[in-house]
Amino acid sequence: MARVIVAGAGINGVSSAIWLQRAGHEVVLIDREGPASGTSYGNAGVLAAGSIIPITTPGLLAKIPKMLLAPNAPLFVRWKYLPKAFPFFDKVSVLCKFKSCKALCQGNVKITL
Numbered sequence: 001m002a003r004v005i006v007a008g009a010g011i012n013g014v015s016s017a018i019w020l021q022r023a024g025h026e027v028v029l030i031d032r033e034g035p036a037s038g039t040s041y042g043n044a045g046v047l048a049a050g051s052i053i054p055i056t057t058p059g060l061l062a063k064i065p066k067m068l069l070a071p072n073a074p075l076f077v078r079w080k081y082l083p084k085a086f087p088f089f090d091k092v093s094v095l096c097k098f099k100s101c102k103a104l105c106q107g108n109v110k111i112t113l
Contacts, residue, residue, distance in 0.1 A: 001025045009035040056095035056104070064089070 001024040006017045009031035017027045031037070067075035077085055094100060 003028070005030060007031075009037075056092055057101050058096055058098050060096045061093055 003026045004020050005028045006013045006020070007030055009029050013029060013031070014035070017029045020027045064075060067073035068077060095104070
């Protein structure tokens, strides 16, 4: 397998490095400042943080089955990994409730002011 250098230890770089390693490549991850100290520091590792609305919103849970089945959907889980992902989905289900979403939005408003 190839030896690959990934420049940048933010969410994109780390994600790329993980997938390259899973594919069997030897990966060297470099960053001038350290992990998550650039763009990922300000957006907490979210790839498309364009607003104060959290990703976990009411209605998201109903969309998950369709996203898991669609080949080009924003949610991807390897089927053999799905049982290990259930604790994560359980935590997400709590955050998808209106009360949690409202609290997260209010907290984000305070940060942006």
